[in-house]
Amino acid sequence: MTNLSRRTVMQGLGVGAMATALAGLPVFAQDRTAIRIGYAISKTGANAAGAGITTTPNYLLWVDDVNKAGGIKLSKLGVTLPLEVTEYDDRSAAEETVRAIERLATQDNVDLILPTWGTGANLAAGPTFDRFGYPQLAATAVTDMAPQLAARWKHSFWMLGGGHDYANALVELLVKQRDAGTINNKVAIASVADGFGIDLSKAATPAFTEAGFELVYDKTYPLGTSDFAPIINEVSGLGADTFVAFSYPPDTFALTQQAVVADFSPKVFYLGVGTAFPIYPGIAGPNHNGVMGVGGIDPDSEAVAAYFERHIALNGQAPDSWASAITYASLEMLQQAIERVGDIDREAISAELSSGEFDTIIGKVKLVDNQLRSLWTVGQWQDGKFVGLAHTERDGSRDPVVPKPDWVPAT
C-alpha cells in the first residue's frame, strides 16, 4: 500500500496544472509560420461523389487563392501567414467525422476546422464543433431546424436554408405559371426516402395542396433505387404537366434518362440534388435544356463567372450551381472575419461571422441569426447555365421557360 503524502499530491497537481496552462497558451506569433486549417471530408464511401463536386474543390480553391495572395493578415500579431492544411477522410461515416474533428482539435491543434459535406454529417458534427469552440460553417446542410441549431450551438452557421425555402419557392413559381395558363393543375411528386427528399416533400405536399394543386402522384422511393421505369410509366399516364422529384444523385440522372426513353416530357420537369451539377448537361445531352432543379446562380454576376473560371483552372471541373458558390462564399467570410479580428481568436471570429457584413462572390452577405437567408431556390438550365429563377430576397435572374423543350430522343 502506498501512502501519498499531502505534499506529494499537491506537487503533482501543481506540475499538472502548469502543464495544462502551458498547453493552453496560444502559440506565439514568432513561432507561427502558418494558419493551420483542418478538415475531415468524405473521400471514400457514399458521400464521396457529392463532397468531391461541391466541397473539396472549394477548399482547395480557397487555400490556393489565399496563398497566392500571400496569406491572411493577422494585424494583432503583425504578420501575414499562409494557410496550411490537414486533411482526413471521414469515409462517409458520421462517427468518423466526429472522431476526426476531435483529433484535429486536440492533437493536431489546428486553428480552424472546415465542415464536411452533407446535411446529416453536419448535424452529427455540430456538438463536437460546439464543444471545442470552433466555428462551423455548414454550407452544404439543408435543414428546417437551422434556427434552433444556431441557437443551441452558438458557433454554428447554417448557409443553405431549409426544405421549406425550396419547396415554397417552387410552389410559388408554379402558381404563377398555372395562373398564366401555361400548365394545368396536376402535379406528380416522387421523392427519395432520405433526409433531403423527406424534408422537401414534407414541406412541398401541404404547400401544393394549399395552393390548390391536385397531387395525382405523391410517393417516396428508397435510397439506392436504380430503375425508375415503374414510377415514370405510372406518372406518364396521369396527365400531370408538372413532374417534381426531390431526388439525390444518381437517381436524378436515372430519372432523366428514363423519362427520355419513355418519352414522358412534361411541361415542367423538376429534379433535386444533382441537377445543378456540372456533369448534368453531359449526362442529359441536349435534354438538359429547360430542366428545373434546386439551387441556381446569377448568370450575370461577374464575380460568379470569375469564380467559375478559377475553379475550372484549378480543379479541372466546373463547380455545381447551387452549394459550391455558397461554400466558397462561406470561406471568404471566414477569411474576412479573421482579418477583422486580426488574430486566431475563435470566439471573436465567431462573433464577427455572426454580426459582420461580408463581401463575397454571391454579393454582400450578412447572416440573420447565424443563417444565410439570401439564397437561390429554383434554377433552370438555360443556354448552358443553371440560372436562378427564384431567390429568397431578389427577383429571379431569368424568366422560367415553360413548357420546356420536348425531349430529343437518343439515336
Added chain:
Amino acid sequence: MLSSAILTGLVLGGTYALVAMGLTLQYGVARIMNLAYGDIVIAASFAAFVLFSALGINPLLGMLLILPLGFALNWLIYAILLQPLARRSRDRGRLEGDSILATFGLLFVIQGVALVIFGSGFQSYNFLAVPVNILGTIVAANRLLALVLAVAFAIGLFVLLTRTRFGTVIRAVAANPASAPLVGVNVDSVARFAFALGGALAAAGGVVISMYLTFSATMGVVFTMKALIVVIMGGVGNLMGALAAGLILGLVETLVSTYIDPGLTLAATYLIFLAVLVVRPQGLFGKATS
C-alpha cells in the same frame, strides 16, 4: 398494365442476375466470399467508359477487350492473393473468414486506384438509350440487352457445367474440394479458373450497366450487396438459381412499385429474401448440405 409491369420487372431482374452470376461462381466454386466483387464491376464500367468516351469504341466491341482483361486480372488476384489462403485453410469456414478480410482490403485498393485516376465524381455516357417497343411496353434497349446477356450467359454456362467434362470437374470442386483431388482433379487450377471466369462475368455486368447507370468510384458496394442477396437466394454456385433469383427480385420490385408503393420495394426485396432463407436456407436451387 400488368404485362407492362412484368416486362419492366424482367428487364430489371436481368440486370440483377447479370451482376450476380460472377459472384455465384466465385463463391460457389472457388469458395471466395469476394467483397471486392462490386468494385470489379465498377472497374469494368470505368474501362467501358474510357474506351467509349476517349477512343470512341462501342461498349459491345469493348467487351471483347474488357472480358479477357477481367478474366486475366481475376486470375492474377486469385493466384497471388487468394491461393495462399485457400491452401492453408482446411475448412470452409476458415477460408470464408480469411477471404472476407483479404477481399475487404482489395476493395479499398481498387476503389483507391479508381479515385486517384477518375476522382470521386459521377461518370456516365449514353449508349443504346433508345426505346424499344415490346408488345406495347417501352423499355430501354440497353436494359433489355442486360436481360438478354444474363439469359445467354446463364444458359451457356449451364450447358458448359452440365454437359462437358470440364464442367463436371468444376462441379466436383464445388461439391467437395477435399475429395476432388482423389479423382485426379487439380483443385487449385479449377478454383482459379472459376474465380477468373466469375471476374469476367463481373466485367460483363460492369460494361452493360455502365450504358444506363450513372456510376462513381465508390459505388461498388451497392453491387456487392445486391449480388450477394441474389446469390444466396438462388443457391450458392448455381447459375440458373442466380438467374431465377435475379428475375424474381426484379419482378417483385416492379410489381410492388407499380401496384403498392415504390417506397416498399426494398422491404419487399428483403421480405422475399427472408422467406427464402426460412423455407429453403440452401437457396431456391441449392442442394441441402448434409
